[in-house]
Amino acid sequence: MDEIGQYLRNMRAQAPLVHNITNFVAMNVMANVLLAVGASPAMVHAREEVAEFAALAQALTVNIGTLDPAWAEAMELAARTMAARGRPWVLDPVGVGATRFRQDVCARLLDLRPSVIRGNASEILALVGLGAGGKGTDAADSVAAAEEAARDLARWTGAVVVVSGPVDFITDGSRGWRVENGHALMPRVTALGCSLNGVIAAFVAGDPGPEPVVAAMACYGLAGEMAGRAAQGPGSFAVAFLDALCAVTPEDLTRDARVLAL
Amino acid sequence: MDEIGQYLRNMRAQAPLVHNITNFVAMNVMANVLLAVGASPAMVHAREEVAEFAALAQALTVNIGTLDPAWAEAMELAARTMAARGRPWVLDPVGVGATRFRQDVCARLLDLRPSVIRGNASEILALVGLGAGGKGTDAADSVAAAEEAARDLARWTGAVVVVSGPVDFITDGSRGWRVENGHALMPRVTALGCSLNGVIAAFVAGDPGPEPVVAAMACYGLAGEMAGRAAQGPGSFAVAFLDALCAVTPEDLTRDARVLAL
């Protein structure tokens, strides 16, 4: 893998417009995360305009957190636009194990060939039909248990698959990486996982493939580490995390990324 | 009432999954409040899945802040699930006095037997048909004026009724408690009232009855006092409040709760 900081440098130089169809809990955090890291966010979901808008964007994220049928339709319309234009889109199958409705929507979205799929271990296991229902959006299963499932999912769908956890795992089906950056307070702040989808989308907007995904994961985790040094709890962590996403430099990333190529 | 800190200890040991159908303003804050205090939040509302999901949760909250008919239907489906399973659910009748639509929806929800009803004085008065329309979600009426209405509402519905205000009042229809913990900046931060519903739900998830509700109110107010010592205004208060909800211990609660049993 090349010097990892370059992916952050390139992303900021492009400042891609990232179109997000995400849940109500995450929208504000996700917009702030994208602005802080140096990209340009937009949230648009009406069927009357979602495909027209997606055509303006360099990348798309789809997150099924607070799903309903109208939003599911918007997700399909936007994903179809990206697929037709050869632009990347990221799928986050939140709580896919919990209900039949989520499983049906995810099955339709997988047919539209996401570029990246990111979930916790339970969600990735559920996607490949191996896992049990998650407890909310927590990862009841371990990342290690999901690594083989992630490789299978990557080979089956053609996506880069990310399993988020204390140590993240990224695979394109053949190669694999572990990213050790991160902080224990990250899962105590809602929507940081969802917002990560936006950062991944920004990194792959101009540069497809697993390497920029690995770089996005390391960058996000490193910002978490920087924030953790200033935080006294989850409230101050969330604030410091946005400051850190804005402050982190390509040089920081190259120096402090903890990535293991498997 | 037993040692009050035990209710916080028990809640954290259970880390209940709390399903919330709440307004768009509160969703993010509520999720962060629940994560900070030690519970597990989820937001799900589509009629296609809301009952299936509610069956996974230990408790439910329903808040009519940014209501529409589809969401009202979801609230009924989820509340019906909890009622059928004997699990607790909390109703927050935001602005019920303001429009006919809100009154109709609340009347239907009351039929589904909420375990706890929490509102400001105007809302509790409106619910029992005594009060006038509120000005937005502010409490135009005093808590003292609503105490008798709260007792009536508790006897009528079988719910524990909470009147939020500078001094909170909690009643099961016969007994009553006043909780004096809190801070003047709390009403200057949006959604802290709505998010309190989640904390109440988490406390009653494993332990029904008025005592865990009283403990939840004292715990929340105490976190407000802790935050107030670090805050310079409503922005920094909101941040410090999440830190405090995470930091407050059962021992703090037992020592610093200011509860008056009437």
Added chain:
Amino acid sequence: MDEIGQYLRNMRAQAPLVHNITNFVAMNVMANVLLAVGASPAMVHAREEVAEFAALAQALTVNIGTLDPAWAEAMELAARTMAARGRPWVLDPVGVGATRFRQDVCARLLDLRPSVIRGNASEILALVGLGAGGKGTDAADSVAAAEEAARDLARWTGAVVVVSGPVDFITDGSRGWRVENGHALMPRVTALGCSLNGVIAAFVAGDPGPEPVVAAMACYGLAGEMAGRAAQGPGSFAVAFLDALCAVTPEDLTRDARVLAL
């Protein structure tokens, strides 16, 4: 123009109820901004109640950020109520250049005679049919380029028109003002522009005309300057900004407003 601090003093004395139909990204921030500055926010959108609720409010804001047809209908119903009662309402045509759907909705809303229209330069240019599509919600065009368009729009619609940017421009079609208060981190925090609509609405609730709009812009920008002195990045800026909106006094505003009457 009279002593500018009086507009803040008058607004706080009235503490107007501001009804907001805004996007999902902005709702929480907007409520906190209104509470911090001293007004009373409410978010209501269902067609079953939106007109009834609007009749209780002193002012309305409409923001088309995360639009769909049901919300567009609610916007029209609420704006019609305000127009019929002679109460002010503020239109924010977010991303109007991006899709046909947004253009159609804005055309219908303009027929309902907004009291104030606030947008970035691209949006104001798009509204008068001069401009090109915006890139998301960023201002690709400069404020200076939009000044003539703003005057045209004000004469055509009868609204006070505000072009937000590093230097803001306000016009009623004949007179014009530039407001130089502000801070470079403001566009790095999502929804601060949307939330400004609420502050403008609060200022004009009891006092129509361009002067209170100018005062609202200077007050907001001044709070940004105060926040900028305490901030280390966009996260801490957002927190300090709410503290500053609460702390800023009429005397501060009179002393530190940087307004140029053209």
